[in-house]
Amino acid sequence: MSQYPELTAAQLKEESGRLKKEYKAIAAKGMKLDLSRGKPDHTQLEISNGLLNALTDTAAIFAEDGTDCGNYGMLEGIPEARRLMAGMLDVNPDEVFVGGNSSLNMMHDCLGIAYLHGLPSSPAPWCKLPRVKWLCPAPGYDRHFMVTEHYGIEMIMVPMTPTGPDMDLVEELVAADSAIKGMWCIPKYSNPTGVTYSPETVRRLAALRPAAPDFLIFWDNAYAVHDLHPDEPDELISLTDCLREAGNPNMALLFTSTSKVTFPGSGIAAMAASKENLSYFLRHFSFQTISYDKLNQLRHARFFGDIGGMRRHMRSHAGFLAPKFQVVLDTLQKQLGGLGVAEWNTPRGGYFISLNTLEGCAKRTVELCKAAGVTLTPAGATFPYGADPLDRNIRIAPTYATPEDARTAAELLGLCIKLASAEKLLGRCVRSRAS
Amino acid sequence: MSQYPELTAAQLKEESGRLKKEYKAIAAKGMKLDLSRGKPDHTQLEISNGLLNALTDTAAIFAEDGTDCGNYGMLEGIPEARRLMAGMLDVNPDEVFVGGNSSLNMMHDCLGIAYLHGLPSSPAPWCKLPRVKWLCPAPGYDRHFMVTEHYGIEMIMVPMTPTGPDMDLVEELVAADSAIKGMWCIPKYSNPTGVTYSPETVRRLAALRPAAPDFLIFWDNAYAVHDLHPDEPDELISLTDCLREAGNPNMALLFTSTSKVTFPGSGIAAMAASKENLSYFLRHFSFQTISYDKLNQLRHARFFGDIGGMRRHMRSHAGFLAPKFQVVLDTLQKQLGGLGVAEWNTPRGGYFISLNTLEGCAKRTVELCKAAGVTLTPAGATFPYGADPLDRNIRIAPTYATPEDARTAAELLGLCIKLASAEKLLGRCVRSRAS
Numbered sequence: 001m002s003q004y005p006e007l008t009a010a011q012l013k014e015e016s017g018r019l020k021k022e023y024k025a026i027a028a029k030g031m032k033l034d035l036s037r038g039k040p041d042h043t044q045l046e047i048s049n050g051l052l053n054a055l056t057d058t059a060a061i062f063a064e065d066g067t068d069c070g071n072y073g074m075l076e077g078i079p080e081a082r083r084l085m086a087g088m089l090d091v092n093p094d095e096v097f098v099g100g101n102s103s104l105n106m107m108h109d110c111l112g113i114a115y116l117h118g119l120p121s122s123p124a125p126w127c128k129l130p131r132v133k134w135l136c137p138a139p140g141y142d143r144h145f146m147v148t149e150h151y152g153i154e155m156i157m158v159p160m161t162p163t164g165p166d167m168d169l170v171e172e173l174v175a176a177d178s179a180i181k182g183m184w185c186i187p188k189y190s191n192p193t194g195v196t197y198s199p200e201t202v203r204r205l206a207a208l209r210p211a212a213p214d215f216l217i218f219w220d221n222a223y224a225v226h227d228l229h230p231d232e233p234d235e236l237i238s239l240t241d242c243l244r245e246a247g248n249p250n251m252a253l254l255f256t257s258t259s260k261v262t263f264p265g266s267g268i269a270a271m272a273a274s275k276e277n278l279s280y281f282l283r284h285f286s287f288q289t290i291s292y293d294k295l296n297q298l299r300h301a302r303f304f305g306d307i308g309g310m311r312r313h314m315r316s317h318a319g320f321l322a323p324k325f326q327v328v329l330d331t332l333q334k335q336l337g338g339l340g341v342a343e344w345n346t347p348r349g350g351y352f353i354s355l356n357t358l359e360g361c362a363k364r365t366v367e368l369c370k371a372a373g374v375t376l377t378p379a380g381a382t383f384p385y386g387a388d389p390l391d392r393n394i395r396i397a398p399t400y401a402t403p404e405d406a407r408t409a410a411e412l413l414g415l416c417i418k419l420a421s422a423e424k425l426l427g428r429c430v431r432s433r434a435s
Numbered sequence: 436m437s438q439y440p441e442l443t444a445a446q447l448k449e450e451s452g453r454l455k456k457e458y459k460a461i462a463a464k465g466m467k468l469d470l471s472r473g474k475p476d477h478t479q480l481e482i483s484n485g486l487l488n489a490l491t492d493t494a495a496i497f498a499e500d501g502t503d504c505g506n507y508g509m510l511e512g513i514p515e516a517r518r519l520m521a522g523m524l525d526v527n528p529d530e531v532f533v534g535g536n537s538s539l540n541m542m543h544d545c546l547g548i549a550y551l552h553g554l555p556s557s558p559a560p561w562c563k564l565p566r567v568k569w570l571c572p573a574p575g576y577d578r579h580f581m582v583t584e585h586y587g588i589e590m591i592m593v594p595m596t597p598t599g600p601d602m603d604l605v606e607e608l609v610a611a612d613s614a615i616k617g618m619w620c621i622p623k624y625s626n627p628t629g630v631t632y633s634p635e636t637v638r639r640l641a642a643l644r645p646a647a648p649d650f651l652i653f654w655d656n657a658y659a660v661h662d663l664h665p666d667e668p669d670e671l672i673s674l675t676d677c678l679r680e681a682g683n684p685n686m687a688l689l690f691t692s693t694s695k696v697t698f699p700g701s702g703i704a705a706m707a708a709s710k711e712n713l714s715y716f717l718r719h720f721s722f723q724t725i726s727y728d729k730l731n732q733l734r735h736a737r738f739f740g741d742i743g744g745m746r747r748h749m750r751s752h753a754g755f756l757a758p759k760f761q762v763v764l765d766t767l768q769k770q771l772g773g774l775g776v777a778e779w780n781t782p783r784g785g786y787f788i789s790l791n792t793l794e795g796c797a798k799r800t801v802e803l804c805k806a807a808g809v810t811l812t813p814a815g816a817t818f819p820y821g822a823d824p825l826d827r828n829i830r831i832a833p834t835y836a837t838p839e840d841a842r843t844a845a846e847l848l849g850l851c852i853k854l855a856s857a858e859k860l861l862g863r864c865v866r867s868r869a870s
Contacts, residue, residue: 039506039507040506042503042505042506045503045505045506048505052490052491052496052730053491055487056487056488056491061487068477068480069698069701070477070480070483070698070699070700070701071474071475071477071480071698071699071700072474072694072699072700073700100535100536100728101535101724101727101728102723102724102725102727104723104724104725105723105724108722108723108724109723112547115551116550116585116586116587127562143725146722147722147723150551150719150722150723151551152551259507263505263506263730264505264506264507264725265505265506265507265508265725265726265727265728265729266504266505266728266729266730266731284585287543287581287582287585288537288539288540288543288544288582288585289536289537289539289540289543290537290539290578290699290700291700292536292537292700293535293536293700293701293728293731294700294701295487295698295701296701296728296731
């Protein structure tokens with residue numbers, strides 16, 4: 001078959017008719033599948049079961065420095081947990097603050113502190129300014145965008161490229177507008193594009209000269225150790241080192257968590273920052289809580305031993321995940337290869353495949369899938385305000401389904417993309433004939 | 436010995452000299468004791484060790500409704516944890532939201548939501564108002580006051596009485612000033628006074644007719660099950676019932692946690708609210724996190740079974756705590772009884788003894804104790820902005836020290852109160868002679 005965009009109206013009509021028939025037959029089966037959930041399945045979770053037994057010696061609930069993990073105190077986290085999370089974030093343990101179960105919550109809280117109180121370098125708390133703006137590389141993570149939206153911060157979309165955010169645009173924007181106070185980044189296996197920022201991108205980010213003296217990068221290294229090919233992981237250079245070299249040590253907060261390392265929602269989250277920022281944020285966090293769950297911190301530190309133990313654990317995860325990604329990628333290739341209707345990435349880590357349809361086909365595709373029993377992340381969710389300007393990005397999460405279900409769902413997705421594309425191209429032919 | 440206030444200048448001088456000598460001898464010993472920490476000691480924590488083993492059957496990490504507690508989801512908490520915490524808060528399980536490890540953090544977050552977004556009944560988000568004020572029964576909990584202060588909310592002190600906050604004043608204030616948006620309450624075994632709100636106080640609170648349409652009581656039932664005499668616990672009537680009867684169902688948020696039930700900092704916290712408020716707050720919390728630690732929720736639910744199990748567990752706590760309270764109370768009586776220099780309460784639950792010195796003697800007493808090796812909560816900490824207008828309240832936390840240390844520390848405290856009182860009274864004599 002030729003590429004769809006080269007087909008004549010008659011050919012498209014015929015193809016569309018054939019696809020509709022096929023679609024109806026599948027829809028009639030009443031499937032109920034889901035490719036929207038970026039989380040491990042239960043079998044995969046079981047490799048972390050040892051964590052539940054990591055702290056049963058009840059005489060041993062003291063941290064290595066003697067801290068009683070069963071009692072209050074130690075807001076910044078116990079030493080062994082700070083060391084473990086420092087390994088994930090590629091920083092020194094004394095630059096790390098280990099918090100509760102959610103790095104998203106830590107980001108939300110840090111943004112709240114900057115919003116209500118400003119940063120040490122802020123002329124004023126952000127809430128006192130007429131406008132606060134934020135750079136949002138897109139496609140990106142919907143929950144990041146929801147956090148900034150929740151604070152009433154104006155989001156500016158920056159396109160993602162294969163090496164990270166479009167840095168020419170980022171440099172231009174932050175230099176020109178002092179209302180731009182920050183930026184979301186997922187530097188490794190970015191959600192959903194799978195892109196790992198290139199060394200040049202990291203260096204240019206670290207060397208930014210923003211008009212705002214209190215510009216702050218939120219560096220969410222959510223997939224720091226989440227390689228699908230552990231022997232050939234993507235390499236992310238150290239933002240912290242680059243910031244120091246560039247004389248911008250305070251310009252970023254780094255975040256990560258064990259949510260997709262052990263149990264999602266029952267893991268530990270951490271942030272890293274310059275000493276100045278760390279002590280500033282810790283002081284503000286001390287108003288909201290006495291301390292986080294140190295028993296769970298100790299459990300994680302004991303279970304992994306060190307970052308090497310965590311990396312070995314991640315190999316087992318990759319063993320579960322890689323085949324699921326492969327089955328979806330293979331199916332997409334089989335369904336859509338050579339048709340000129342979609343492009344997608346081949347992720348080397350993380351939890352998602354990002355797919356771009358022809359312009360204006362993403363919403364229709366997701367709708368068609370839904371009607372035939374396959375749930376996908378809503379089209380547009382990967383953009384600020386849920387609005388994809390070209391209506392073409394679809395985020396595929398292959399991890400929660402069984403490989404069989406993932407294949408079936410991807411087959412339907414392929415079919416729906418073809419159907420939506422044929423409809424779209426046919427509409428264009430009709431319009432161009434009419435004009 | 437007569438009451439100090441009745442002594443002549445000469446007698447006071449002699450007494451003061453004798454006390455100073457005694458004080459010097461004790462100070463020379465170089466003690467290092469602490470009555471400032473409102474937390475259990477390690478031995479007491481050990482009664483909760485079973486919690487660490489409550490979830491080791493790794494095949495059984497599903498909640499009763501089938502929820503996989505190891506995975507994301509269920510922001511409102513798992514059913515068995517909601518039921519358990521509903522028992523603590525004396526409400527229905529569907530009125531409960533079980534969160535993370537800290538009820539203080541939940542209060543902070545709820546206040547943040549009201550501050551940035553308002554309540555369903557708010558004419559505007561609180562941050563858009565020229566002034567926001569808050570009623571603070573005092574002596575009270577310093578961390579409550581720190582939260583309101585952190586949001587820049589103006590705190591108005593309301594005196595505590597033996598039946599709760601001065602309700603005449605509360606009614607008058609909230610009716611007159613629409614800038615008063617809320618109030619802190621610790622209704623049972625209040626920190627630090629030990630007062631349990633009387634039925635009349637609860638009813639009058641529930642029936643308030645505030646000028647602000649979005650007035651909100653923060654009902655921190657931190658010591659809901661923390662009876663020192665489990666066979667004769669103080670009874671707190673249901674605020675929720677009273678609110679419904681008064682036609683004010685949305686006027687309060689209730690909070691509690693297991694921080695002093697199992698492991699402080701590694702427990703579970705919960706809030707309860709009307710359905711309208713609960714869905715409003717849950718929607719806003721959904722911006723900050725995906726879900727809280729359900730494994731820890733399940734651990735607690737399994738460990739206790741139900742609220743009856745928790746009450747039995749609290750009896751063991753009382754067994755540790757009651758003797759420590761008694762030793763401090765006995766020592767205070769022995770040191771200060773009949774001298775007319777201090778009054779203190781005899782708590783029936785909670786974690787503190789509240790002591791009032793003569794006016795203007797609290798700071799000096801704490802300073803004298805510190806210099807001789809006994810740390811107390813800073814004088815003033817129990818008041819908004821850390822300022823006790825009469826400089827007389829001292830919060831005593833007898834729970835963390837051993838009974839022996841608690842006795843030694845209380846002896847020194849008694850001595851320091853006598854010394855500070857003698858100095859103070861002598862100063863008055865001198866001044867009255869000079870005038």
